[in-house]
Amino acid sequence: xxxxxxxxxxxxxxxxxxxxxxxxxxxxxxxxxxxxxxxxxxxxxxxxxxxxxxxxxxxxxxxxxxxxxxxxxxxxxxxxxxxxxxxxxxxxxxxxxxxxxxxxxxxxxxxxxxxxxxxxxxxxxxxxxxxxxxxxxxxxxxxxxxxxxxxxxxxxxxxxxxxxxxxxxxxxxxxxxxxxxxxxxxxxxxxxxxxxx
Numbered sequence: 001x002x003x004x005x006x007x008x009x010x011x012x013x014x015x016x017x018x019x020x021x022x023x024x025x026x027x028x029x030x031x032x033x034x035x036x037x038x039x040x041x042x043x044x045x046x047x048x049x050x051x052x053x054x055x056x057x058x059x060x061x062x063x064x065x066x067x068x069x070x071x072x073x074x075x076x077x078x079x080x081x082x083x084x085x086x087x088x089x090x091x092x093x094x095x096x097x098x099x100x101x102x103x104x105x106x107x108x109x110x111x112x113x114x115x116x117x118x119x120x121x122x123x124x125x126x127x128x129x130x131x132x133x134x135x136x137x138x139x140x141x142x143x144x145x146x147x148x149x150x151x152x153x154x155x156x157x158x159x160x161x162x163x164x165x166x167x168x169x170x171x172x173x174x175x176x177x178x179x180x181x182x183x184x185x186x187x188x189x190x191x192x193x194x195x196x197x
Contacts, residue, residue: 011054011150015047015050015051017051031184043196050188062125089114093114096134098149099149100145105124106124131172149169159177161175161181
């Protein structure tokens with residue numbers, strides 16, 4: 001699998017997003033002075049796509065597949081794209097508060113710590129449906145990392161489209177999210193315009 005080894009804080013600075021959005025608590029103290037220059041419309045659209053890919057941890061080919069799927073769905077293509085990205089299993093695990101970052105959630109899924117409707121699923125890109133029950137497996141709950149998460153993440157509140165039982169590390173998908181409930185700072189219309197060229 002392809003790995004982007006660019007430092008996270010450098011990517012955040014280049015894309016203009018807060019490091020806290022990807023689960024990083026610290027900010028870079030380095031000051032960067034750039035000269036102002038006119039940015040083309042294409043560059044702005046590309047930046048929005050790169051932002052979405054970076055936040056959700058998706059590479060180009062799967063991201064394009066999500067776009068093609070969103071285009072075939074009824075409704076607004078850009079909103080459908082973000083809803084599909086939110087429905088990824090690794091993102092749902094992160095949103096439920098079972099991990100500190102999406103990357104950590106992805107690792108939990110691939111290592112077999114997460115179950116969907118009682119069955120172990122180790123594919124982070126698996127799309128979750130309404131009514132699905134996501135939980136940390138019984139065997140994994142005794143691990144130190146999950147004991148700490150139980151104690152520290154009680155303050156985290158899951159979005160309205162999810163129902164979280166932090167004490168048992170279990171949650172369910174009540175319904176699909178709406179665009180208003182997706183708090184990522186991405187202009188999805190720019191992504192649609194980029195792919196429509």
